Amino acid sequence: MRVAAFALLVAVDAASAGSVPSFETDIAPVLRTRCAACHMTGTEAGNIALGPDDAYENLVGVASPTTGLVRVTPGKPEASYLLMKLDGTGLDAAGKGKGMRMPLGAAPLPEESIRMIRDWIAAGAPRN
Numbered sequence: 001m002r003v004a005a006f007a008l009l010v011a012v013d014a015a016s017a018g019s020v021p022s023f024e025t026d027i028a029p030v031l032r033t034r035c036a037a038c039h040m041t042g043t044e045a046g047n048i049a050l051g052p053d054d055a056y057e058n059l060v061g062v063a064s065p066t067t068g069l070v071r072v073t074p075g076k077p078e079a080s081y082l083l084m085k086l087d088g089t090g091l092d093a094a095g096k097g098k099g100m101r102m103p104l105g106a107a108p109l110p111e112e113s114i115r116m117i118r119d120w121i122a123a124g125a126p127r128n
């Protein structure tokens with residue numbers, strides 16, 4: 001009995017540790033393939049470079065210059081403008097959000113990718 005409980009605890013622990021997506025290996029590649037063509041240097045519309053070398057610095061704790069909304073607020077997916085842009089909800093957040101759902105003019109990211117980004121933000125948006 002005690003052994004079973006211990007095994008269960010270890011399993012739960014491993015599952016939750018494994019569930020924090022990696023920015024470098026899970027998220028940056030999505031941004032590179034689906035977003036960086038339009039967000040290459042940061043001088044394009046949106047003012048956000050999303051290539052692998054730039055994305056983290058341009059997202060985490062950075063306010064959108066046009067809306068003042070923080071793009072990624074560590075630990076707070078609901079207060080992260082990036083997610084509003086990706087899931088298309090709350091684009092008019094508090095009357096401040098602007099523009100279109102991302103990626104502009106293309107199919108939305110798959111639900112799993114959006115969930116992965118949400119989980120990463122909820123876990124504190126680590127540079128992992």
Ligand code: HEC
Binds near residue numbers: 047063086104
């Ligand atoms: C076809 C070009 C295009 C693609 C592809 C694209 N974007 Fe955009 N993005 C824009 C334009 C134009 C704007 C400015 C207008 C707006 O906010 O809708 C913008 C704005 C944004 C903003 C708001 C920046 C700010 O701080 O105001 C974010 C965040 C963003 N894009 C993220 C993404 C992400 C993430 C992807 C990939 C999933 C992506 N974009 C793909 C063209 C694109």
